Amino acid sequence: MSSAKKVLKNLDPKLATEAYLPSVQAPQEIKVDEVKLRRVARPIRNVRHIPIKAQVFHSRDGPLEFSYDRKIKTPIPKNKLVVQVTHCALNPVDAKIRNGYVNATSGQIGLGREYSGVVTHVGSDVAYAWHEGDEVFGIYYHPHMAVGALQSSLLIDPKSDCIAIKPPNISAAEAAGSMWCFGTAFNILDRLHKSKYLKPESNVLINGGTSSVGMFAIQLLKRYYKIQQKIVVVTSSNGPEVLCEQFPDLRDEMIFVNYLTCRGKASIPLRKMIKEQTVDTFHEAQDATHDDVVPYMQGKFDVVLDFVGGYDIVSHSTTLIHGGGAYVTTVGDYVANYKEDIYNSWDNPSANARKVFGAVLYSYDYSHFYFNPTPGSASKNEWIDKCSELLADGTVKCVVYKTLDWKKTAEALKILQTQRAQGKIVLEVEEF
Template identity: 60%
Template structure:
């Protein structure tokens, strides 16, 4: 069929052209497409409002700030904890003393807390839940953020945090437990690892009513089961306070009154070793009571007060191959002047560098950094301390609980260095 049609086509038609009278339409010009930048619509950024206690300089006042906000959604590996109570520590005063001028903006205060989880990152929802009662440490002294704020952003990979057992640990005690207990636990764990601590060790504690000292007493007698009496240097009514709180241990301690010997505790200590009698002075000259002492020199000296008095008589007080551990240094601690991470004096540096090459005992200035990545590689101190608190092996002794409105009174009392236990601040909601 197609062949028939093609065979009948007219050749003339193929050559025919048609002229149109109307001109062809003009070509429509089109601009080249270009991209132009336009304003984005405003977006509502969600956040958690935070009320923080901050300072700007050493001598400046403590004030409230609302500048630090926690953006939502939070990081998938983090938690938000609403802080209910926060514990104060000497390191808080030392950090504040380092801000000599108001050049660095506002800085927070507080290193430990107890509270309730309010937000959970996606990667942590199998471990933590909203509403969990928790307590822990937020130790970032160079980030200018503290725990004395209504909410804090926690990274459990770095920041020690535990569930709070409601029936055995109150939120007030939980807020003051982990930092000082962790300090004492890690000091003793290192001594044990080095073979310098066992059940027969003779231990002297300088500063028995300090929070670290109180935890050390409990750990030595209840956890390490030391058979010998602990010799405890304390001041004022410290012996009565320790005997009251640790009734089961009061007969396992020998007390030296720091004030009665005018700060020179080495004198009654040396007299005790030389005469074999324990002397408790009422006013430095008047003998109050005596008992026999047969334990000899000390294997371990734990110093939570500072000073050079005991060190200056170390040859007559400390056993060969013994250990002297201080958390303060060669100068008596002064919360009004001491600065965080300051240099030790030359003699202390020499003892640390040359150790038993020049002295018959080991010397260490212990700094506690609770960063999980640093310490937990050596021991699981966090969960072990939680277990000890939960089982009642150790107890946090709370000296005073203050509300936010009494902040000045709380910090003034802390600066006196007379607290016998923890100072706790009750944090108000936003």
């Protein structure tokens, strides 16, 4: 008999009914969370947009800050394009808009109304006219939407925003400061020309010759409208030096009247000039101001362009302006004050009343001009295309007073508010 069978034969039957209990606890089942599918937020790296860095303020007395809140979603609308801004110019309207925000309840407010830059995105519906890489300049004017052009990228609608190809012969800074003031000067003179007030033989007075609009007006009058008479320019003490340096070909085409010597009463030397048929013109040499008495035989003025404001010239208009002439002001009866003036088209009630009843009150045409910077305003005279054309062929140029980094926007605004800038103040916008 085998050993195995011996073991089974001797096996005690009681052992078959006994259970063996181990001394340690049996292992428990490992719990596993039930697998469920659920939605989660898309990672930020997959969100499609163009980030924007913008210069903003919250109130007129508050600091200027950089904001990163705004974005341009992509793909962009079919009828729009995106411009990466490289330069942005300041205008008096920027100071007026800021002055109007007394407290910070309105949130973030943007600065800047005109710019130059490069097209980076083009909607399919406007691809026939615009292309990526185009260098452009234009006006971004949305004062009631609290946005400005002083930001890294702009979403542009060519139907509602003025935009044009930058002429290759001008710098980006010059382009940024061109369209607003050029458009103002061109539209004023175009209206006067079409209304027969402005003719080659017209005698023209400009009050505020070193303002940006005044500089564009001088160039247009002599080079485009071919005005034969010398232009009488009321300006500050170094104004003649600036204008002669910037426009050497027009040095002998201007007669200067010193605004400072008459304490803002420009009508005094102007009336004397017409009555005595001589003018005490002036220039600067070797840090000394010299007055020269020269003949003046042009008589009263046919056209007066006022870019300073005030009631002085209007109050003596019968001795200064020909009957049937024209007086155009961009400011009104109050002398401009960029530290206090606010953006409001009805801030000159007397000037607005004179605009309505001028035909009855005066023997000349009086107008308080407001610039309309929209493409729709260009349908009658194509001023946007004309702007590009005259800049490209060198008929006019933009005079840049100072270019600053956009981190120094506060400094730029202070310069603007002094009202002594003789040309455009332009800010360089960093790539973002």
